[in-house]
Amino acid sequence: MKNNYVFIAEVFRNRRIKLGYSKRKLASLVGISDTELSRIEHGERENYNLITLINMCRVLKIDFISLLESAGYLSTECQESSNELDDINDEEEVEEEFIIPEIIIVLELCNE
DSSP, X not given: OTTOHHHHHHHHHHHHXXXXXXXXXXXXXXXXXXXXXXXXXXXXXXXXOHHHHHHHHHHHTOOHHHHHHHTTSXXXXXXXXXXXHHHHXXXXXXXXXXXHHHHHHHHHHHTO
């Protein structure tokens, strides 16, 4: 199930309903319009804004990494690469400006 944005839409919609949020309330908490939320929940949004995706997970109390793995956006191989990056950052004093490009490279590799 690679890049299954419809799966993510269903997870978000089901979780919103389970937590008792209206579309308008959730959209407000996430910082998007209720129209945009509706597009996301109906699977009409294939490419997510990363900040929106993270905020949706935060508000709905969904583990971001688990969601990406379940939807097929993050494979085990990519998770191992990400863990190696964490190990490097733990062992060495790395300036913050160098961490972000490395994370972007890992994410780009995962999407290939």
